[in-house]
Amino acid sequence: MTLRCWGHFRSPQIKTWLPTRWHNLQFSNPLGTAGGLDKNGTLVRGAWAIGAGFVEIGTVTPEPQAANPGKKFDREASTLSVWNRLGFPNDGADLVFDRLAKLPRPCPTPIFLNIGKNRWTDLLHAHEDYVRLARKFRDQADALVINVSSPNTAGLRELLGPNRLRDFLQPILENSNKTPMLLKLSPDLSNDDLIQVLDTSSEIGISGWVLTNTTLARPGNLSARYPVDGGLSGRPLAARSLEMLKITTEHLKTRGEKAGDKLIISVGGAMTVDDVFLRLRLGAQLVQIYSALVFNGPGFFHEVARYAQKTEMVTGRRRDHSP
Numbered sequence: 001m002t003l004r005c006w007g008h009f010r011s012p013q014i015k016t017w018l019p020t021r022w023h024n025l026q027f028s029n030p031l032g033t034a035g036g037l038d039k040n041g042t043l044v045r046g047a048w049a050i051g052a053g054f055v056e057i058g059t060v061t062p063e064p065q066a067a068n069p070g071k072k073f074d075r076e077a078s079t080l081s082v083w084n085r086l087g088f089p090n091d092g093a094d095l096v097f098d099r100l101a102k103l104p105r106p107c108p109t110p111i112f113l114n115i116g117k118n119r120w121t122d123l124l125h126a127h128e129d130y131v132r133l134a135r136k137f138r139d140q141a142d143a144l145v146i147n148v149s150s151p152n153t154a155g156l157r158e159l160l161g162p163n164r165l166r167d168f169l170q171p172i173l174e175n176s177n178k179t180p181m182l183l184k185l186s187p188d189l190s191n192d193d194l195i196q197v198l199d200t201s202s203e204i205g206i207s208g209w210v211l212t213n214t215t216l217a218r219p220g221n222l223s224a225r226y227p228v229d230g231g232l233s234g235r236p237l238a239a240r241s242l243e244m245l246k247i248t249t250e251h252l253k254t255r256g257e258k259a260g261d262k263l264i265i266s267v268g269g270a271m272t273v274d275d276v277f278l279r280l281r282l283g284a285q286l287v288q289i290y291s292a293l294v295f296n297g298p299g300f301f302h303e304v305a306r307y308a309q310k311t312e313m314v315t316g317r318r319r320d321h322s323p
């Protein structure tokens with residue numbers, strides 16, 4: 001059964017475990033769907049039906065656009081890896097806006113919206129696409145995720161570069177109207193660049209980070225089946241995603257940031273129940289999954305919930321990340 005069917009036939013089944021509050025957002029549980037799973041806002045009810053604690057829609061661009069040409073998706077069960085070169089195919093901001101407007105309010109979970117530029121918008125004008133999307137969606141979504149980390153839109157990740165980031169981000173954040181704005185980071189940043197991105201984005205008022213998008217690296221003993229371009233996710237991404245989570249939490253501590261002020265979402269290679277809890281222990285307030293659903297199926301959310309509810313450590317303990 002597809003996620004869309006789940007949404008048609010089942011009401012929301014969102015289990016409460018490790019209920020989490022961050023500023024004024026309430027999560028019955030801290031495990032959500034990652035960007036790209038519901039590019040058009042058509043699967044939100046499906047995500048609720050399988051138990052997601054929050055849902056991310058997108059990447060949405062201002063105008064509708066098709067996928068990149070050629071092969072776009074592959075996976076390998078023996079390495080629990082997924083490869084894609086989709087390049088933000090989506091219905092465009094207007095249609096997605098209408099779908100969001102039709103969701104029942106209040107929604108049973110927070111809704112995040114991931115925004116990106118159209119592939120024909122050049123980097124000099126990229127911020128204009130994001131500003132347009134921020135203005136359109138800031139009152140519809142509980143948080144916006146600024147995606148400049150996909151390897152599948154030519155040049156996009158240059159916007160994370162130290163010379164560009166401040167000028168790119170500032171006008172977008174100025175248009176947030178207090179809706180939290182998160183920055184989704186690439187696992188292919190060097191550690192030094194990661195620190196610089198954290199510092200620069202913090203200084204100009206980012207609300208948090210999503211760590212991480214897919215990688216151009218081909219770690220581990222992957223077969224040669226994947227082309228050199230395109231983004232890799234799943235188990236081979238786990239080590240780098242975890243490393244970036246640790247660097248980020250450590251760095252925020254050394255900067256003296258108030259605990260819980262910034263939202264940290266860990267994504268990338270969380271394939272098992274243990275993987276999810278490891279990330280929560282390492283300081284992520286929230287965790288997202290995509291590849292785990294490809295290999296484990298839609299029952300994964302409830303599998304994690306069952307484990308959590310059995311573990312005395314987490315049942316009934318409310319996490320409050322408000323500073």
Ligand SMILES: Cc1cc2nc3c(=O)[nH]c(=O)nc-3n(C[C@H](O)[C@H](O)[C@H](O)COP(=O)(O)O)c2cc1C
Pocket residue numbers: 034035036037039058059073082083084086088114147150184212213214232233234235237267268269270288289290291292
């Ligand atoms: C087929 C596919 C499409 C994706 N599309 C997007 C996207 O549109 N926007 C985005 O921010 N991330 C996208 N991602 C990246 C995921 O959100 C996530 O960061 C990545 O897959 C790592 O998580 P995982 O190992 O749990 O899959 C996509 C991933 C896959 C596998």
